[in-house]
Amino acid sequence: MKKIEFFRHSIDKDDRKRTDAVLKSIFLTTGKEVETFEKKFSAYTGLNHTIGLTSCTAALHLSLISLGIGHGDEVITTPLSFCATANAIIHAGATPVFVDAEEETGNLNADLIGSAVTGKTKAVIPVHLYGQMCDMIGIRSSAAEYDLRVIEDAAHAIEAERDGIKVGHASDVACFSFYATKNITSGEGGAAATNRKELDDSLRMLRLHGIDRSAADRYTRHYQHWDMPVLGWKYNMDNIHASLLVGQVDRIDDLWQQRDGIWKLYEQELVSVRGIEILKTLDNVRHARHLFTILVPPRKRDAILWNLQDHNIGVAVNYRPIHLLKYYRERFGYKEGDYPVAEDIGERTISLPLYPSLREKDVKYIVKTLKKIL
Numbered sequence: 001m002k003k004i005e006f007f008r009h010s011i012d013k014d015d016r017k018r019t020d021a022v023l024k025s026i027f028l029t030t031g032k033e034v035e036t037f038e039k040k041f042s043a044y045t046g047l048n049h050t051i052g053l054t055s056c057t058a059a060l061h062l063s064l065i066s067l068g069i070g071h072g073d074e075v076i077t078t079p080l081s082f083c084a085t086a087n088a089i090i091h092a093g094a095t096p097v098f099v100d101a102e103e104e105t106g107n108l109n110a111d112l113i114g115s116a117v118t119g120k121t122k123a124v125i126p127v128h129l130y131g132q133m134c135d136m137i138g139i140r141s142s143a144a145e146y147d148l149r150v151i152e153d154a155a156h157a158i159e160a161e162r163d164g165i166k167v168g169h170a171s172d173v174a175c176f177s178f179y180a181t182k183n184i185t186s187g188e189g190g191a192a193a194t195n196r197k198e199l200d201d202s203l204r205m206l207r208l209h210g211i212d213r214s215a216a217d218r219y220t221r222h223y224q225h226w227d228m229p230v231l232g233w234k235y236n237m238d239n240i241h242a243s244l245l246v247g248q249v250d251r252i253d254d255l256w257q258q259r260d261g262i263w264k265l266y267e268q269e270l271v272s273v274r275g276i277e278i279l280k281t282l283d284n285v286r287h288a289r290h291l292f293t294i295l296v297p298p299r300k301r302d303a304i305l306w307n308l309q310d311h312n313i314g315v316a317v318n319y320r321p322i323h324l325l326k327y328y329r330e331r332f333g334y335k336e337g338d339y340p341v342a343e344d345i346g347e348r349t350i351s352l353p354l355y356p357s358l359r360e361k362d363v364k365y366i367v368k369t370l371k372k373i374l
Ligand SMILES: Cc1ncc(COP(=O)(O)O)c(C=O)c1O
Pocket: 054, 055, 056, 057, 058, 081, 082, 084, 085, 127, 153, 155, 156, 176, 177, 178, 179, 189, 190
């Protein structure tokens, strides 16, 4: 039996042609191709400005800095995410403060924000876990009450919508990932998207050292001298990575449709399997269908995981909660029991393969194997 990989990207011949054209050109770093990607991504999200970056981590970091958040500040987020979410807060010099997840969806529980606010709280970073948007109406309303900035970690959720609100439309800025296993990918890559012009200006400058001229400005016309008004980072997306993304943005809804079909097949096949729970997709949601996760009994999770691998099925764990990672325990004194919902999901979750080229017979084999193991 051939291995069913956990993930296969959907980069096609036309994407490769586009990258080949960039490689044959003179200009490899941030230039026209990045501009094309940014325009297309803005058209898709409906947000006025997209800033192409090297990762979602970079987008989160620069968004915090651009919103003036740093030393002495606290930022509320969820422990049930990839460590990048909380790490970016620390990179900005601030302190992450966790609130627990909702049982139903695994998303940050908006009702708990108020209880975590102190005089130092400056922002909240909701993470749209697995592709389902958080309760942005609730988060917006807490943010207004406590005067907090909102940065969406939309690494899983480019295509998401909830209560008629699209991703990025109820916050200051949204951060996206094009990492190797994301819905659209360039291997590594990310973007920030916002409707706020001054944030766009800041993010653009900070992504390239804080310099006020890009390489394209400096070298494609008469040479222009540049200055560095602020201290920035080296987080600019280049033309090579952008060229891989342009076509995928055009196909994004088609790719979503294919994953949605696989998701529904999983749900249909798994609904009656004892010992497996599936987190809820809410009614008023367009789920981005990024990660298909199941919940199994806690003490059996790792055995099931390894057993699936022994049957040639790729799996992942998204996520063991951030507060229990060694660095976070040691630096902040977190311990088991601090965020029980996130811990419960973290002990029971398994992510199954989900990508457009996964076949119906693969899904049936995965489900049959799962039943056998259970
Ligand atoms: C929820 C979440 N946030 C942030 C990130 C970081 O993304 P990147 O690898 O593009 O920095 C990831 C990546 O896996 C993620 O899953």
